[in-house]
Amino acid sequence: MAADAAEKDVAPAERGALGPFARLGLQGFLLLATAVFLLPLAWMILTGLKPLEQTLKSPPEYLPRTETATLKPYAPGGAAAEDASPQRMAVVRQRELDAPHAIVHEARELAEAGERGKAFEDRLLVPLADLRPAGGAWGEPVEPGPAELRYQVGAEPGKRLFACTVLETCPAGWVLVKESVPDAGLTTKPAGSGEPVPYAWGVVPPEDLRSEVRFMWGNVPAGLRKMDFGRMLFNTLWIALLGMIGTTFASALAAYGFAFGSFRGRAALFAFTLATMMIPFPATMVPLYQVYRELGWIGTFKPLWVHSWFGAAFNIFLLRQFFLGLPRDLLDAARIDGCSELEIFFHVVVPLSKPALAMVALFHFLYAWKDFMGPLLYLTDKSQFTISLGLQAFLSQQGGSPWHLVMAAATIFSLPLVVLFVLAMKTFIRGVAMTGIKG
Amino acid sequence: MPVPRARAFVVPWILGLLVFTLYPFAASFGYSFTDYSVLRAPEYVGGSNYAELASDAIFQRALLNTLVYAMLSIPAGVLVALGFAKALHAPVRGTSFYRAAIYVPHLVPTVASAILWMWLLNPGNGLVATLLRPVLDAASPFLDALGGWLGQAPPPEARGTSWKTPSFMQDGRLLGLDFKERQLVFGAMPSLVLLSVWGVGQMAIVYLAKLQDVPRELYEAARIDGAGGWAVFRHVELPQLSPVILFNVVMAIIGAFQLFAEPYIMTGGQGGPDYATYLVPMFIYDNAFDYHRMGYACAASWILFGLIALLTLVAFRVGQRRVHYAGGG
Numbered sequence: 001m002a003a004d005a006a007e008k009d010v011a012p013a014e015r016g017a018l019g020p021f022a023r024l025g026l027q028g029f030l031l032l033a034t035a036v037f038l039l040p041l042a043w044m045i046l047t048g049l050k051p052l053e054q055t056l057k058s059p060p061e062y063l064p065r066t067e068t069a070t071l072k073p074y075a076p077g078g079a080a081a082e083d084a085s086p087q088r089m090a091v092v093r094q095r096e097l098d099a100p101h102a103i104v105h106e107a108r109e110l111a112e113a114g115e116r117g118k119a120f121e122d123r124l125l126v127p128l129a130d131l132r133p134a135g136g137a138w139g140e141p142v143e144p145g146p147a148e149l150r151y152q153v154g155a156e157p158g159k160r161l162f163a164c165t166v167l168e169t170c171p172a173g174w175v176l177v178k179e180s181v182p183d184a185g186l187t188t189k190p191a192g193s194g195e196p197v198p199y200a201w202g203v204v205p206p207e208d209l210r211s212e213v214r215f216m217w218g219n220v221p222a223g224l225r226k227m228d229f230g231r232m233l234f235n236t237l238w239i240a241l242l243g244m245i246g247t248t249f250a251s252a253l254a255a256y257g258f259a260f261g262s263f264r265g266r267a268a269l270f271a272f273t274l275a276t277m278m279i280p281f282p283a284t285m286v287p288l289y290q291v292y293r294e295l296g297w298i299g300t301f302k303p304l305w306v307h308s309w310f311g312a313a314f315n316i317f318l319l320r321q322f323f324l325g326l327p328r329d330l331l332d333a334a335r336i337d338g339c340s341e342l343e344i345f346f347h348v349v350v351p352l353s354k355p356a357l358a359m360v361a362l363f364h365f366l367y368a369w370k371d372f373m374g375p376l377l378y379l380t381d382k383s384q385f386t387i388s389l390g391l392q393a394f395l396s397q398q399g400g401s402p403w404h405l406v407m408a409a410a411t412i413f414s415l416p417l418v419v420l421f422v423l424a425m426k427t428f429i430r431g432v433a434m435t436g437i438k439g
Numbered sequence: 440m441p442v443p444r445a446r447a448f449v450v451p452w453i454l455g456l457l458v459f460t461l462y463p464f465a466a467s468f469g470y471s472f473t474d475y476s477v478l479r480a481p482e483y484v485g486g487s488n489y490a491e492l493a494s495d496a497i498f499q500r501a502l503l504n505t506l507v508y509a510m511l512s513i514p515a516g517v518l519v520a521l522g523f524a525k526a527l528h529a530p531v532r533g534t535s536f537y538r539a540a541i542y543v544p545h546l547v548p549t550v551a552s553a554i555l556w557m558w559l560l561n562p563g564n565g566l567v568a569t570l571l572r573p574v575l576d577a578a579s580p581f582l583d584a585l586g587g588w589l590g591q592a593p594p595p596e597a598r599g600t601s602w603k604t605p606s607f608m609q610d611g612r613l614l615g616l617d618f619k620e621r622q623l624v625f626g627a628m629p630s631l632v633l634l635s636v637w638g639v640g641q642m643a644i645v646y647l648a649k650l651q652d653v654p655r656e657l658y659e660a661a662r663i664d665g666a667g668g669w670a671v672f673r674h675v676e677l678p679q680l681s682p683v684i685l686f687n688v689v690m691a692i693i694g695a696f697q698l699f700a701e702p703y704i705m706t707g708g709q710g711g712p713d714y715a716t717y718l719v720p721m722f723i724y725d726n727a728f729d730y731h732r733m734g735y736a737c738a739a740s741w742i743l744f745g746l747i748a749l750l751t752l753v754a755f756r757v758g759q760r761r762v763h764y765a766g767g768g
Contacts, residue, residue, distance in 0.1 A: 056564075260442060260445045262446065279464055282720045283467055283740040285463075287466035291458070310454060313456075370548040370550075376703075388548060407555070410555060411551075414551050425539060429542075432648075
C-alpha cells in the first residue's frame with residue numbers, strides 16, 4: 001500500500017548504491033531545490049518583520065535592519081514622556097538640522113487684545129533664532145526653562161508670539177528622527193508640527209544613530225489589528241469546522257452505502273458520482289448562486305458549508321476504497337449479532353477508519369481555510385469576511401503599500417496550516433500519497 | 440455480504456448531488472440559451488449567446504490564455520514533480536526533511552501565496568529580480584547576441600544600452616526577459632505558471648509514494664538485464680508511474696481550466712496587463728456578476744465544460760495506449 005511505503009525512509013538496496021559523487025551531487029541538487037522552494041517563504045517572514053521604510057528600498061536588503069537612536073518613549077500628552085527614561089529604539093531619519101534648534105513645549109499664545117489663545121499640545125522643534133529668553137532680545141542665548149517664541153501657525157502669514165518652555169537645545173548637524181512604528185505611512189503626522197503624534201520623536205547627535213539588525217515584531221499585532229484578523233479568524237474557523245464535520249460525516253455515510261449497500265445501479269451511480277468531479281465550478285456557479293439567492297443565503301455563511309453536509313464526491317471515493325479494505329468478518333459478525341446498519345457504521349466502521357476520516361477532515365479544513373472564490377461570491381459584508389477575503393481586501397484598500405504588514409498577516413495566515421502539517425506530518429504524507437490529487 | 444438496507448445511506452448524497460451540482464449544471468445549460476439577468480426573467484434567445492461568444496475577442500483571448508496556461512503549467516508541474524520524486528527516491532540522507540520542505544509551499548493559502556509572489560516578482564525591488572540581476576549582468580553579452588540573432592539588432596550607436604524588445608516578448612507575455620532594460624520582467628502568464636510550479640510538492644509526494652511501491656522483482660530483473668539508471672527509470676519506473684501521472688494530468692487539466700483566485704488576486708480582478716491573464720473563469724465571473732449577463736456567462740461555462748470533457752477524453756485515449764496498468768496499478 002502506498003500508505004506504508006510513504007513512511008519508508010531507508011531506501012531498499014535494489015535501487016542500487018550510489019557512488020560518492022552521485023550522492024554528493026544529489027544532495028547538492030536537493031539542497032538547492034529545497035532552498036529555492038523555501039526562499040519565498042523566508043522572504044515572506046522577513047518582509048513581515050521589516051520596518052516600512054526598508055520594504056521600499058531598492059535593491060532590497062535581506063535581513064530586517066533599521067536605524068536606532070536613543071529616545072524617550074512616546075507617552076500621550078508629550079510632557080509625560082519627558083519623565084520616562086530614554087531607550088534605544090528603531091527610528092526613521094527625518095532630516096539633519098541646518099541651524100541650531102530647540103525643542104520646546106507648553107507653547108501658549110500670548111493673548112494680546114482680542115487674540116485667540118492658541119496652545120500646542122505636543123512638543124515643537126523650532127530654530128533657536130526664533131526664541132528669546134522671557135523678556136530678552138531675539139538671538140540672545142536661551143537656557144532650558146521659560147522662553148518666548150515667534151512662530152508661524154500653519155500657512156497663516158506672519159509670526160505670532162508664544163510663551164513656552166525650552167526642554168533642550170540641539171546644535172546644527174544633529175538629526176531629527178521619529179520612532180519607526182508599524183503602521184507609519186497609514187497614520188502620518190509630521191513630527192514637530194505641534195499636533196500630538198502617536199510615536200516618539202527627538203533630535204539626536206549623528207553618532208547616536210546606528211544601523212542594526214532588528215526584527216520588528218510589532219508589525220504582527222499591527223497588521224492583524226488593521227485587517228480585523230480576530231473576527232476573520234472566527235469566521236474562517238466557523239465555516240471550516242462546520243464544513244469539515246459535515247463532509248466527513250456525510251461522505252462516510254455515502255461511502256458506506258456505496259461499499260456495503262446493495263441496490264440496482266450501484267456501480268453506475270458510483271461511476272456517475274466520480275464523473276461529477278469533472279464538472280467545473282464555473283459551470284454551476286451562476287444557477288447555484290440563484291439557488292442560494294432564492295433561499296436568502298447570500299450574505300450568510302450557509303452557501304459555504306451547508307453543501308458539505310451532503311458529502312463530496314472525492315471524499316466518498318476515498319472512504320469507499322478504505323471501507324472496502326476493512327475486514328468483512330467484523331461487519332458480518334455485527335450483523336449476526338443484530339446490529340442495525342447505523343450501529344455498524346458508528347460502532348464498527350467509524351472506529352476502524354479513524355485515519356481515513358482524519359485525512360478527509362484535514363483536507364477539507366485545508367480547502368476551506370484556503371478558499372477564496374466561495375467567500376468572494378457569497379459574502380457581502382466586511383464583518384463576515386474570511387481571512388482569505390480580508391487579506392485580499394486589505395491589500396487592495398491600502399493600494400499595496402504596507403507590504404510589511406501584508407506579509408506579517410500572510411505569515412500568520414499560513415502558520416496554522418504549517419503547524420498542523422508539522423504536527424500531523426504522517427497523516428498528511430500518507431493522505432497525499434493515497435489521494436494522489438486534491439488541491 | 441452487501442445488504443439492501445445500507446442503500447439508504449447514499450440518499451443524502453444523491454439529494455445533495457441533485458441540488459448543488461446536477462440542477463445548477465442543467466440549469467446553466469438552459470440559461471445559456473437565454474438572455475438573463477438577476478432582475479429580469481430569462482428570455483429565450485436561441486443560440487445567439489454562443490454565436491456572440493464565437494466572435495467575442497475578449498472571450499477568445501480568455502480561451503487562448505487558459506489553453507496557454509494549461510499547456511505551460513501542466514507539463515512544467517509534472518516534470519518538476521517527477522524530478523523531485525526521482526531525487527527523493529534515491530538512497531540519500533535527509534529525504535524526509537526535503538520531502539516536507541517541498542510540500543510546505545502547497546500549504547500556503549492561495550491568497551497569501553498570490554500576494555507573496557506579487558511581492559517576489561516586483562520588478563523594482565523584488566527578490567527574484569534582485570537575485571537574478573548579477574546573472575543577467577554576467578550574461579549580457581550573450582543576451583545582446585541573442586537579441587541580434589532574433590533580428591532585433593539595435594542601431595550600432597545604441598548597442599549595449601538599449602535593445603528593442605522582440606515583439607513576441609513584449610509585456611513579458613511569454614518569456615520574462617526584457618532585453619531593453621536587461622532585467623527580468625516577469626510577465627503575467629509566466630508568473631502564474633511559476634506560482635503553480637511552486638505548489639508542486641503535492642504531486643511530487645504522490646509520485647514518490649508510487650515509486651516506493653514499484654515491486655522489487657522489477658528492479659532485480661532490470662539489474663540482471665544490465666539496465667542503467669536511465670533505462671530503469673524509462674522502462675521500469677515510468678511505466679509503473681504512468682497511471683498516476685495520467686490521473687494527475689486529468690485532475691490538473693480540470694484544475695487549470697478552473698483557475699480563478701490567483702489571477703484575480705494578482706491583477707486586482709482585472710486579468711491584466713491588457714488581458715494577459717484573463718482566463719475563462721474570470722470571464723464567466725465578470726459577465727455573471729459584474730455585467731449581469733448570466734445567460735452569456737452560462738454559455739461560456741458550457742464551452743469551458745466541453746473543453747474539459749474533450750481534453751479529459753483525449754488524455755484517457757492517449758493514456759490507453761501509453762499507460763501501463765499491470766499488477767492492478
